[in-house]
Amino acid sequence: MDYRGKKALVCGMARSGIAAALLLKSQGAQVILQDLKTRDKIKADFDRLDGITLLLGKNPDDIAAEQDLIVLSPGIPTDLDFVHKARAAGVPVISEVELAFTLCRAPVAAITGTNGKTTTTALAGEIFSKKYKTETVGNIGIPYSEKIEGLSERDMIVIENSSFQLETIDTFRPKYAAVLNITPDHLDRHKSLENYIKAKENIFKNMTEEDFLILNGEDDAVRDMKNRTRAKVYFFSSKRPLKEGIWADEKSIYVNMPGINEKLVDIDDMNILGEHNVENAMAAAALAVCGGVSAEDIRTTLKEFKAVEHRIEFVDNKNGVDYYNDSKGTNPDAAIKAINAMKRPICLIGGGYDKHSDYGSWINSFEGKVKYLALIGQVRNDIKAECDRQGFKDYELFDTFEDAVYACRDRAAAGDCVLLSPACASWDMFSSYEERGRIFKDIVKSL
Numbered sequence: 249m250d251y252r253g254k255k256a257l258v259c260g261m262a263r264s265g266i267a268a269a270l271l272l273k274s275q276g277a278q279v280i281l282q283d284l285k286t287r288d289k290i291k292a293d294f295d296r297l298d299g300i301t302l303l304l305g306k307n308p309d310d311i312a313a314e315q316d317l318i319v320l321s322p323g324i325p326t327d328l329d330f331v332h333k334a335r336a337a338g339v340p341v342i343s344e345v346e347l348a349f350t351l352c353r354a355p356v357a358a359i360t361g362t363n364g365k366t367t368t369t370a371l372a373g374e375i376f377s378k379k380y381k382t383e384t385v386g387n388i389g390i391p392y393s394e395k396i397e398g399l400s401e402r403d404m405i406v407i408e409n410s411s412f413q414l415e416t417i418d419t420f421r422p423k424y425a426a427v428l429n430i431t432p433d434h435l436d437r438h439k440s441l442e443n444y445i446k447a448k449e450n451i452f453k454n455m456t457e458e459d460f461l462i463l464n465g466e467d468d469a470v471r472d473m474k475n476r477t478r479a480k481v482y483f484f485s486s487k488r489p490l491k492e493g494i495w496a497d498e499k500s501i502y503v504n505m506p507g508i509n510e511k512l513v514d515i516d517d518m519n520i521l522g523e524h525n526v527e528n529a530m531a532a533a534a535l536a537v538c539g540g541v542s543a544e545d546i547r548t549t550l551k552e553f554k555a556v557e558h559r560i561e562f563v564d565n566k567n568g569v570d571y572y573n574d575s576k577g578t579n580p581d582a583a584i585k586a587i588n589a590m591k592r593p594i595c596l597i598g599g600g601y602d603k604h605s606d607y608g609s610w611i612n613s614f615e616g617k618v619k620y621l622a623l624i625g626q627v628r629n630d631i632k633a634e635c636d637r638q639g640f641k642d643y644e645l646f647d648t649f650e651d652a653v654y655a656c657r658d659r660a661a662a663g664d665c666v667l668l669s670p671a672c673a674s675w676d677m678f679s680s681y682e683e684r685g686r687i688f689k690d691i692v693k694s695l
Contacts, residue, residue, distance in 0.1 A: 249350035249351060250275075251272055251276060252275065252276035252277070253276060253277070253278065254277045254278065254316040254317055255280075255314065255315045255316045256272045256315065256316065256317045256319065257279075257280045257282060257311065257312065257315045257317070257318045257319070258272065258279060258280070258281050258282065258318075258321075259282050259319065259320050259321060260282075260283060260320065260321025260322075260323060260324050261282075261285070261290050261304075261321075262323070263389075263391055264321050264322065264391040264392075265281065265319070265344070267344065267391035267392075267393035268347050268393050269281040269297070270296065270297075270300075270393070271347065271351065271393040271396075272317075272347070273299055273300055275351070277317075279299075280301045280302075280303055280308070280315075281297065281300050281301070281303070282303040282304070282306075282307075282308045283303075283304055283305075284305065284306070284307065285304065286304055286305040287302075287304050290304070307328070307329070308330050309329055309333065312330040312333045312334040312337075312339065313333050313334055313336070313337035315334065315339050316340075317340055317342070318331070318334050318339055318340070318341045318342070319342055319343070319344055319347050320341060321344065322344075323412065326415055326416060341416055342416050342418055343412075343413045343415070343416040343417055344391060344393055344413070345386065345407070345409065345414075345417060346416065346417045346419065346420050348393040349392070349420045349421075350419065352392070353396075353399055353400055353401055353403075354383075354396070354399035354400065354401065354404055354405045355401070355422075355424075356406075356420075356422040356423055356424070357372060357376060357405070357406045357424040357425070357539065358386075358407045358408075358409050358424070358425045358451055359372065359408050359409065359425070359426045359531070359532075359535075360408075360409040360410070360411070360426070360427055360428070360451045361427055361428025361429045361470075362429050362431045362579065362581060362582070363428065363429055363431070363524065363579070363582040364428045364429065364525075364527065364528045365387065365408045365410070366388050366408060366576060367559050368408075368426065368428060368531050368532050369384060369387075369388050369406055369407070370384065370388065370553075370556045371528065371532040371550075371553050372426075372531075372535050372536065374552075374553055375532055375533065375535075375536040375545065375549045375550075376404045376406055376535075376541060378541055378549065379404075379540065379542075379545065380402070380403055380539075381399070381402070381403040381404070382403065382405075382406060383396075383404075383406070384406045384407075385406070385407050386408040386409055386410075387407075387409060387410040387413060388407075388408040389682070392407060404539070407422075411447040412447075414447050414448060414450040414451055415447045415450070417450050419454060420450075420451075420454060421456075421459070422451065422452075422455065423458075423459050424460045424462070424535045424538050424539055425451050425459070425460070425461050425462070425535075426462035426531045426532075426534070426535055427448060427449075427451065427452075427461070427462070427463055427464065427470050428467075428470070428531055429467045429470060429581075430448065430467060430469040430470055431579065431580075431581040432579075432606070445469060449473060449476065452473070452476075452477045452479055455477060455479040456478050457478050457479070457480065459478075459479040459480070460479060460480050461474075461477050461479035461480065461481050461482075462484060462531050462534040462535055462538070463482075463483050463484075464483070464484060464485075464527065464531075465483030465484060465487075465490065465493065466486060466487050471483070482505060482534055484527065484531055485530075486523055486527050486530070489502070491504065492504055492505065493505065493534070494530045494533060494534045494537075496515065496526050496527075496530060498515075499514060499515060499516070500514050500515060501513050501526065501529065501530055501533070501550075503533065503534070503537060503543070505534065505537045506537075507537065507540070508543045510543060512533060512543065512546065512547055513547050513550045513551060518551060519551075519552075519554045519555070520553065520554070520560075522585055522589030523588065523589075524585040524588075525555075525560075525589070533546050533550065556576075557682075558573055558574070558575040558576040558681060558682060559574060559576045559577075560572055560573075560574050560589055561573040561574070561685070563689050563692045564692050564693060566657070566692065566695050568661075569660040569661070569662065569665060569666060570592070570664075570665040570666070571666045571667075571692045572586070572590070572665060572666070573668050573688050573689055574586040574668055574669035575668055575669075575670070575674070575681045575682070575685030575688060576681050577669035577670060578670065578671070578672060578673045578674070578681055579603065579605055579671060579672075580605050580607055580609060580610035580671045581609075583598070583610055583669040583671035584609065584610055584613045586667060586669040587613050587614070587618065587667070587669065588617075590617065590665055590667060592664055593617070593619045593661075593665070594617055594618045594664070594665055594666075595619060595622070595656035595657075595660045595664060595666045595667070596614075596620065596621050596622070596656070596666075596667050597621075597649075597652050597653065597656060597669075597688075598610075598622070598623055598669070598670050598672070599623045599624040599625040599626075599627055599671075600624065600670045600671075600673055600674055600675075600676055600677065600684075601625065601626055601672055601673035601674060601675040601677075602626050602627040602630070602672070602676075603672065603673055605671070607631050607634045607671060608634055608638070610671050611631075611634055611638050611640055612638060614640055618640075619642060619659070620643070620644075620655075620656065620659040621635070621640070621643040621644075622643070622644055622646055622652035622653075622655045622656050623652070624646050624647075624649055624652050624670075625670070625672060625676050625677055626672075626676040627672055627676075628645050629645075631671075649677060649687065649688075649691075650691060653666070653668075653691045653692070657695055666692075668684075668688045670684075
């Protein structure tokens, strides 16, 4: 794609927006970088942005229709007035992922789903790196636009795709893709589960018979995607053996795909906890098999890989109590998986920003596992009401995050665990789930 001389508006000055603006500038575009925040509220190295016009503290309503291209950062909704004006004028509105793809020569292995994306992406990146020069990018925290320089057709991009990123793709076409699972999430943004699923399905909308799609055979919404793709499909399953694909029983993971038909690894030899992480490992391994990575390289990486930061991450043991940071458990389904991964009584920290989630199944999962719940954040009273409806009484509400951690420390006995797995986003009290997790770890270290 030739962007020389094009008028490009990039909206959002977080890391991906800045990366997109710099990439467009390097391609000879006339770039405007916009953000609703004023300059004093933005944490950025403004010296890097020399030659880029800044539009700060306002929406770009007056200039949107004059552009040749608009790039939206993931956090910006697609139903804003300036987006409607641009599209009405025929201006393409794309994501940073789409932009980078149009300029990247390396094939792509892409991962999406409601939960497990970051772990699967990190693991797949490690496996692919055994065979290819590999860059791991996307929603995992590293903009795709930062990593395309110098890559060739012989290399590999492994990318975590959120529904927000996939909303505004056009030509994005992975060679290999995986959809892990679907549960209701981000309904405040997408308005309905159907819209959310459609956004996720964009990951394979441009794939052809030459490409490979890995699907969760035990998730009804995901399994049905086979009927809407042209790609070659392989399933993974944690419930039953498959004639073709990758599956697990209680002890081991097995694969039967072209080039590999054998037991891949014993689950006890892996360092990541829980059935959901077995599923993540199967998805990553299946992508790598399609990409020609050897069974031995896959097996070695599965044994060596440790949990990613903020995802059921062991922090420390204090006075016989294990502390786990699962700050990336930002919806009820992810938080249920963390609860199920624990093998001891749990003092749980939950609550946060309201994404219009249903907390009923999460609280129902407490039985026999959660001995105490410390509630924080915007949605704490809604969760309290659901606890009362279900008869769970061992909870308290707190105004500060620190007080919630201290309360769990005081309630936990030797042999218990304290688990931060909020079932909510972080945006009411923190800038990100990463900040929430880092603060939790800092508090634990100081106990």
